Amino acid sequence: MLRYVRPHAASLTLVFVLALLGAAFELARPWPLKVVVDYVLVGQALPAWLAGLAGLLPYADSPRGLLLWAVVAGAVTVIGSVLTMLVVRMIIVTVAQRMVFDLSREVFARLQRLSLSFHGRHAVGDLVQRVGQDVFVVQGVLSAVALPAIVAALSLVGMFMIMSRLDLTLALVAVAVVPLMLAALAVFGRQMTASSTRQWQTQGAMMAFLQQSLSAVPAIQGFARERYVQRKLEERGDDLLDAHNQATFVSLRYNQATVLITGLGTAVLLGLGGARVLDGHLSAGDLLVFLAYLAALYAPLNSVTTSIGAGVAAVTRGRRVFEVLDSQEEVPERPQPVELIRARGEVVFDDVTFGYWQNQDEEALPVLEQISLRAEPGQITAIVGATGAGKSSLISLLVRFYDPWSGSVRIDGHDLRDLSLRSLRENVSLVLQETFLFPMSVAENIAFGRPEASRAEIVEAARAAHAHRFIERLPEGYDTQIGEKGATLSGGERQRIAIARAILKDAPILILDEPTSALDAHTEAQIFEAISHLMKNSTTFIISHRLSTIRRADQILALENGRLAEQGTHESLLAAGRVYAHLYKHQHLAAL
Numbered sequence: 001m002l003r004y005v006r007p008h009a010a011s012l013t014l015v016f017v018l019a020l021l022g023a024a025f026e027l028a029r030p031w032p033l034k035v036v037v038d039y040v041l042v043g044q045a046l047p048a049w050l051a052g053l054a055g056l057l058p059y060a061d062s063p064r065g066l067l068l069w070a071v072v073a074g075a076v077t078v079i080g081s082v083l084t085m086l087v088v089r090m091i092i093v094t095v096a097q098r099m100v101f102d103l104s105r106e107v108f109a110r111l112q113r114l115s116l117s118f119h120g121r122h123a124v125g126d127l128v129q130r131v132g133q134d135v136f137v138v139q140g141v142l143s144a145v146a147l148p149a150i151v152a153a154l155s156l157v158g159m160f161m162i163m164s165r166l167d168l169t170l171a172l173v174a175v176a177v178v179p180l181m182l183a184a185l186a187v188f189g190r191q192m193t194a195s196s197t198r199q200w201q202t203q204g205a206m207m208a209f210l211q212q213s214l215s216a217v218p219a220i221q222g223f224a225r226e227r228y229v230q231r232k233l234e235e236r237g238d239d240l241l242d243a244h245n246q247a248t249f250v251s252l253r254y255n256q257a258t259v260l261i262t263g264l265g266t267a268v269l270l271g272l273g274g275a276r277v278l279d280g281h282l283s284a285g286d287l288l289v290f291l292a293y294l295a296a297l298y299a300p301l302n303s304v305t306t307s308i309g310a311g312v313a314a315v316t317r318g319r320r321v322f323e324v325l326d327s328q329e330e331v332p333e334r335p336q337p338v339e340l341i342r343a344r345g346e347v348v349f350d351d352v353t354f355g356y357w358q359n360q361d362e363e364a365l366p367v368l369e370q371i372s373l374r375a376e377p378g379q380i381t382a383i384v385g386a387t388g389a390g391k392s393s394l395i396s397l398l399v400r401f402y403d404p405w406s407g408s409v410r411i412d413g414h415d416l417r418d419l420s421l422r423s424l425r426e427n428v429s430l431v432l433q434e435t436f437l438f439p440m441s442v443a444e445n446i447a448f449g450r451p452e453a454s455r456a457e458i459v460e461a462a463r464a465a466h467a468h469r470f471i472e473r474l475p476e477g478y479d480t481q482i483g484e485k486g487a488t489l490s491g492g493e494r495q496r497i498a499i500a501r502a503i504l505k506d507a508p509i510l511i512l513d514e515p516t517s518a519l520d521a522h523t524e525a526q527i528f529e530a531i532s533h534l535m536k537n538s539t540t541f542i543i544s545h546r547l548s549t550i551r552r553a554d555q556i557l558a559l560e561n562g563r564l565a566e567q568g569t570h571e572s573l574l575a576a577g578r579v580y581a582h583l584y585k586h587q588h589l590a591a592l
């Protein structure tokens with residue numbers, strides 16, 4: 001965390017200096033009390049230095065005048081202390097907010113870079129909680145932990161020095177509570193860590209549940225399962241309440257224990273100190289100063305122990321934030337990666353075996369086994385196979401969403417692991433099986449892969465994707481804002497925007513994962529007609545269940561249970577009479 005503190009070193013040094021000043025005001029606060037009791041009420045003679053000072057002030061030679069000046073001095077110390085703490089708090093808050101924002105920004109940047117395996121393991125809601133809420137931990141650490149700890153430590157030292165000059169024995173008794181406080185911390189610290197870890201985990205799980213169920217509202221309503229989901233929410237709510245209560249109860253017990261310790265300490269000192277005054281070792285005013293110091297000392301001591309409690313919570317939330325920041329990249333770049341400017345587009349899979357969950361689960365089975373293939377620039381490769389055969393997995397290796405367990409994927413002879421991720425992905429146009437639209441305008445969605453594209457280019461891409469006509473009919477045409485996940489568009493409209501996006505990007509490698517599954521056969525044929533020149537200039541991979549699409553491919557790969565069962569052209573595979581011929585026969589009959 002220190003890394004985030006360093007840029008604010010100057011402000012924090014100022015805070016430290018001001019905190020010193022504040023501590024000095026605190027130290028001065030009880031002294032007017034002594035003046036009033038000992039010199040005004042009891043009528044003792046003023047010590048030499050005070051008499052000298054009183055000589056300089058008007059009216060200070062009478063008891064009432066002295067009383068007035070003591071009150072003025074008291075007011076000055078209070079105002080001074082209040083103003084310094086106000087400034088200190090304002091600086092701390094400003095610095096802390098900035099740090100929260102910096103941290104949040106960095107966590108978000110990190111989340112964007114982390115691989116799909118990472119995102120596969122973490123719920124969106126939980127990550128939202130981390131990036132939006134848990135980052136406030138830095139603010140807590142500064143204002144509830146560091147500041148009180150500094151103020152308390154400074155006052156502790158100053159007060160102990162002054163108290164020990166008044167009466168050493170009493171001063172020693174006064175600080176004897178410190179080890180007791182530490183003992184209480186040792187007893188409760190472990191419980192606090194455990195309960196606060198559970199608290200924030202449950203909170204994250206709750207966010208994940210909310211996020212997932214709110215995005216599934218159509219399904220929930222369609223199945224009339226509102227009550228069921230509500231009940232699930234309430235079960236989680238009970239868990240969450242329980243976790244919050246546990247955490248609060250532990251820290252309450254701890255706080256009350258420290259109050260008890262300091263309260264008993266004050267009682268003992270009142271007894272001892274009273275006896276010292278009776279013996280004539282101490283004046284009544286000294287005892288009052290002593291007791292005021294004691295109260296003033298125990299307050300920061302309490303706040304240090306409280307802030308240690310807050311610190312414990314901070315550590316567990318901080319851990320959630322830094323778990324993200326410290327996650328290792330699962331598709332790391334080489335220190336000096338190759339920058340692929342514009343690829344020719346020769347793609348080779350060399351004996352690739354791949355499965356999900358590489359490190360987490362030893363039992364994981366491969367999803368793709370010993371795949372070898374080759375696609376030349378300008379060629380169209382169709383990938384077919386039953387659902388779950390591994391088609392989408394195959395192309396996700398080509399954009400390096402994941403790395404293969406063994407074997408290699410190469411573009412223009414470069415192993416993907418040698419390329420910079422950015423340059424690799426600049427060379428690929430992608431239509432994913434699941435369409436992602438962003439809460440921006442239609443035009444911005446189409447230009448997502450090439451934000452600098454002109455409006456004319458955007459319209460041209462939309463025309464090729466047969467999207468222009470429906471876009472024009474939208475309320476604000478190309479400037480219509482799309483709702484979250486494209487909620488206001490039909491499935492086919494969304495797909496056509498995604499196709500237009502890929503067309504506009506115009507990269508040497510084009511990947512289409514069932515791009516037209518939601519379109520009617522006629523529209524599909526027209527789109528392929530429109531983008532055929534694009535496919536001539538790039539290496540195209542197309543996954544489709546539509547034989548009309550597949551037939552035009554230069555080579556067809558038939559996957560079966562993660563293995564490459566067959567490879568060839570439409571005619572040769574049909575003649576072979578195996579997997580492809582089987583798929584074809586079924587669809588052909590269905591079409592009749």
Ligand code: UTP
Binds near residue numbers: 433
């Ligand atoms: P694919 O997603 O590669 O199958 O999953 P596919 O051929 O494209 O299937 P369709 O036609 O789109 O339906 C291959 C296997 O990998 C698993 C899936 O459960 C499936 O068994 N898989 C997929 C994972 O384990 N994790 C993932 O993130 C994705």
Ligand code: MG
Binds near residue numbers: 391392393
């Ligand atoms: Mg798929």
